[in-house]
Amino acid sequence: MNLHRLALRSILLLALASTLPVWADGQQIPAPEEFFGHVMGADRELARWDKLVDYYDMIGERSNRVQVVHMGPTTLGNPFLSIFISSPENLANLEEIKQMNEILQDPRGHSRDEIENAIENGKVVFVQSYGLHSTEVAASQSAAEIMYDFATRTDDGIMEILENTVSILIPAFNPDGNVIVTDWYDRWVGTEYEGSGPPELYHHYIGHDNNRDAFMQNTVESRYGAEIIFREWIPQGYIDHHQMGPYTARIYLPPYAEPIRPGGDPLVWREMSWYGAHIAYKMEEKDLPGAVNAAIYSGWGHFGFHWITPFHNIAGMLTESASARLATPLYVHPDQLGGSRQLPEYAEQTTFPSPWPGGWWHVRDIVERQIVATFSPLEIAAKNRETVLRNAYNKAHRQTQRGMEDDVKAYVIPANQHDVLTSLKMVNKLLGQGITVERSDQQFTHEGHVYAAGTHVVSLAQPKRGVIRWLLGQTYYPDNSYTRTAEGDPIRPYDMSADVLAEFMGVRVDPVSTSVQAPLSVLTDWVNPAGTVSRGQQGYLVSGRQNDAFKAINLLFETGVSVRRVDIDAGRARAGDFIVDSDVAASAVSEVAEETGVDFMALNVDPADFSHPIERQRIGMYQRYYGGNIDEGWTRWLLEDFEFEYSSLLDPDILRGALADKWDVIILPADSKEMMLGPSGSNEGRGPDPSSTPPDYRSGFGQEGIEALEAFVQAGGTLVTFAEAGDLAIDEFGLPVRNAVSGMSGDEFWSPGSTLKVDVDTSSPFAHGMPERALATYMANGQVYETVPGARSSDVRRVLTYIDRDILQSGWLLGEEAIANKAAVVSVQHGQGTVLLIGFRAQHRAQTHGTFKLLFNALIGRS
Numbered sequence: 001m002n003l004h005r006l007a008l009r010s011i012l013l014l015a016l017a018s019t020l021p022v023w024a025d026g027q028q029i030p031a032p033e034e035f036f037g038h039v040m041g042a043d044r045e046l047a048r049w050d051k052l053v054d055y056y057d058m059i060g061e062r063s064n065r066v067q068v069v070h071m072g073p074t075t076l077g078n079p080f081l082s083i084f085i086s087s088p089e090n091l092a093n094l095e096e097i098k099q100m101n102e103i104l105q106d107p108r109g110h111s112r113d114e115i116e117n118a119i120e121n122g123k124v125v126f127v128q129s130y131g132l133h134s135t136e137v138a139a140s141q142s143a144a145e146i147m148y149d150f151a152t153r154t155d156d157g158i159m160e161i162l163e164n165t166v167s168i169l170i171p172a173f174n175p176d177g178n179v180i181v182t183d184w185y186d187r188w189v190g191t192e193y194e195g196s197g198p199p200e201l202y203h204h205y206i207g208h209d210n211n212r213d214a215f216m217q218n219t220v221e222s223r224y225g226a227e228i229i230f231r232e233w234i235p236q237g238y239i240d241h242h243q244m245g246p247y248t249a250r251i252y253l254p255p256y257a258e259p260i261r262p263g264g265d266p267l268v269w270r271e272m273s274w275y276g277a278h279i280a281y282k283m284e285e286k287d288l289p290g291a292v293n294a295a296i297y298s299g300w301g302h303f304g305f306h307w308i309t310p311f312h313n314i315a316g317m318l319t320e321s322a323s324a325r326l327a328t329p330l331y332v333h334p335d336q337l338g339g340s341r342q343l344p345e346y347a348e349q350t351t352f353p354s355p356w357p358g359g360w361w362h363v364r365d366i367v368e369r370q371i372v373a374t375f376s377p378l379e380i381a382a383k384n385r386e387t388v389l390r391n392a393y394n395k396a397h398r399q400t401q402r403g404m405e406d407d408v409k410a411y412v413i414p415a416n417q418h419d420v421l422t423s424l425k426m427v428n429k430l431l432g433q434g435i436t437v438e439r440s441d442q443q444f445t446h447e448g449h450v451y452a453a454g455t456h457v458v459s460l461a462q463p464k465r466g467v468i469r470w471l472l473g474q475t476y477y478p479d480n481s482y483t484r485t486a487e488g489d490p491i492r493p494y495d496m497s498a499d500v501l502a503e504f505m506g507v508r509v510d511p512v513s514t515s516v517q518a519p520l521s522v523l524t525d526w527v528n529p530a531g532t533v534s535r536g537q538q539g540y541l542v543s544g545r546q547n548d549a550f551k552a553i554n555l556l557f558e559t560g561v562s563v564r565r566v567d568i569d570a571g572r573a574r575a576g577d578f579i580v581d582s583d584v585a586a587s588a589v590s591e592v593a594e595e596t597g598v599d600f601m602a603l604n605v606d607p608a609d610f611s612h613p614i615e616r617q618r619i620g621m622y623q624r625y626y627g628g629n630i631d632e633g634w635t636r637w638l639l640e641d642f643e644f645e646y647s648s649l650l651d652p653d654i655l656r657g658a659l660a661d662k663w664d665v666i667i668l669p670a671d672s673k674e675m676m677l678g679p680s681g682s683n684e685g686r687g688p689d690p691s692s693t694p695p696d697y698r699s700g701f702g703q704e705g706i707e708a709l710e711a712f713v714q715a716g717g718t719l720v721t722f723a724e725a726g727d728l729a730i731d732e733f734g735l736p737v738r739n740a741v742s743g744m745s746g747d748e749f750w751s752p753g754s755t756l757k758v759d760v761d762t763s764s765p766f767a768h769g770m771p772e773r774a775l776a777t778y779m780a781n782g783q784v785y786e787t788v789p790g791a792r793s794s795d796v797r798r799v800l801t802y803i804d805r806d807i808l809q810s811g812w813l814l815g816e817e818a819i820a821n822k823a824a825v826v827s828v829q830h831g832q833g834t835v836l837l838i839g840f841r842a843q844h845r846a847q848t849h850g851t852f853k854l855l856f857n858a859l860i861g862r863s
Helices: 003-019 032-036 049-062 088-092 094-105 112-121 138-152 156-164 175-188 207-211 220-232 266-285 305-312 363-383 385-405 420-432 465-472 501-505 547-557 586-596 630-641 651-655 673-677 702-714 723-733 849-859
Strands: 066-073 079-085 124-130 165-170 237-244 251-253 257-260 291-293 315-322 330-332 359-361 410-413 438-440 444-446 449-451 456-459 510-512 520-522 539-542 563-566 578-580 601-603 611-614 619-622 647-649 665-668 718-722 737-739 754-760 773-778 785-787 796-802 808-810 823-830 833-838
Touching (some): 049 175, 066 220, 079 138, 079 220, 094 112, 094 385, 112 385, 124 220, 124 363, 124 385, 138 156, 138 237, 138 363, 156 165, 156 363, 165 220, 207 630, 220 420, 251 266, 251 363, 266 315, 266 385, 305 315, 315 363, 385 465, 410 420, 420 501, 420 849, 465 501, 501 773, 501 849, 539 547, 547 586, 547 849, 619 630, 647 651, 673 702, 673 723, 702 718, 702 823, 702 833, 718 849, 723 737, 773 796, 773 849, 785 823
Parallel strands (some): 124 165, 124 237, 251 291, 619 647, 619 665, 665 718
Antiparallel strands (some): 066 079, 079 165, 251 315, 410 456, 438 456, 438 520, 444 449, 539 578, 539 601, 563 578, 563 611, 754 773, 754 796, 796 823
């Protein structure tokens, strides 16, 4: 080699070296196939979360483009990660970038110079999340290859992305589920059960519902996500990468189909179309057929992360790739492929120009599409940095202006509430959204109402006006050509037709048409009141109106204290209140008051004539396999949150019989009778198909279980059923009630995820502590009760009854006459025991605080 060629080669090597990423310790980053031993998305291969964490930590140590943050433990103790990716200079100045982002996302109080500086010098913040639904296995695998590309690519496109954006990746929104699904799949790969789903929920408590928790943030994983997306960073764009069924388009891309939920800034919807079109453009460029835009998923959905973010002024988006069989390839015949919402035929259309022809479908096919869907929106965000940032300001400013001009100017949360502590929990839920909430420490009058000190005010004149409107305002789901078929039949909304936080929680909120003029101060921290303690000669009185009273009593049960329940109103004591014996240690009461916020009031009269002693009940709840029951998981979460002791009852526990010797109360969460009975049940052929499930994980207690449950009730036990689970007791026990809406078509009765007005018989022990008028959250498969005429009519007692007209509070209701003046909840005496039929999910997703007491009262012991 001559000197000239040697010199030229040296120059080229130096030039190449200047474009390579810098590795902090001088070590290169291995590609995923080198680290894991297979390409991401390889057939029958899944990377487990612990190994993925090792990979991400290594990249964070070796790349100056990456910062890996361990946010804390998940529900089951696995690490929850967020990963920041940008240029080394940007990562060194993250705090300054964050401050500029805050100015654009909430410009109130900032000068024009500050705003222009943030636009000129700020960076586009973009959050993307993966692996929320863990049986949708590809996303947690894609994230590893995506991180490798972020850390090692040197092309002009990635350098522009790194310079002009800050990417925040949540590489697994449900790390526990990755472990559950990976371990299950690996156990059965190569057998006849390969590709079958795990027998339990893939989130310990809530399974697939983990993307329904963004507005309540009950789980720790949701709180981690909300910290990033709603409060700390508030990105300009957000994408949640998912999978869908295998028999339509290969990947759904933004924007959403119709209808959309109104109230967001128009720029948000335009941005979704802009990003989605570019993602689809890049799919075609990469010769990845089967991408569809503006179809399948409507813009009005549940308030999970990708559907609530548009009202945070974030272009909140979703991708949904067609699924395989976990990590096992699936063969799809052309005649199995069909259309969907706004994709009437599986054929070329403007939003679907390259239909996939069918054939083998691999997880690797999904990974390739998710990689494109990750980087392509960042490309145009980076190229249009200043435009994106200016419009971030425009969205925030314009929404604030709209809030000043709306008919409703603010929502007032009065200090005087039926359940004060629950109203304060709602305030914390609003703070969790990053909403500005103000409080008055003085009494004030507004629009003719006198509000006590401690009243909270939520003005709509703020950037998150849209979030406030939907969480606190009455909501009507659209009834138009987008929501009905050509024949006029109603189309079920995607999940709920309303997500009104205040209505779910039973909190009074007053919309006002003028700005509140009162001495108000902005809340800067969570509201965590400590209860007061005043000891009386006869002990302590605790208000049964507070949901948290049940938690307080359960904590005190741990100390062995004697507790009584008030049966009838007597002086300051109301039916449903609790009485704690004076012998309890003062320190124990103070600790419980501080933890729960419950007030312990002095009791100075002998309670013997108006109360009865109660003891902690022995509670069991049915739990099945076949993927688990989400309603059961949520109910477990709720019981634990309120410190109820319980046991999960599997089929063998029920089939052993003699249930009354072990349990006082048994809960059947919302579930079909067929799923509970299983293939061996009385409706054989209509239950779950066991053929793809390993024998040890086939569940169902059949006729023998029915007999054991009925014997339990007849011996004095209490059986609590939610929604469709009531069929088991009604049909199999021969109870003198029937479901009045059974078999009705959508034209006759329709209430998909709505809040409905009910009258409450507060004299019933099951309704103690509730207000006389409440809201029931009614969903598909709910029940409405009529008493069957006959000798046993007197065994039935109505607890909640739908009012006679104008039943709908929020959502969508057709055929209200079908339920008017009929029972939403009944208690039925059966032998020595009781069946409590709750026709709706009173504990739905641990969100419906306003009806929790229907369950709690059944669990706390009755006279």
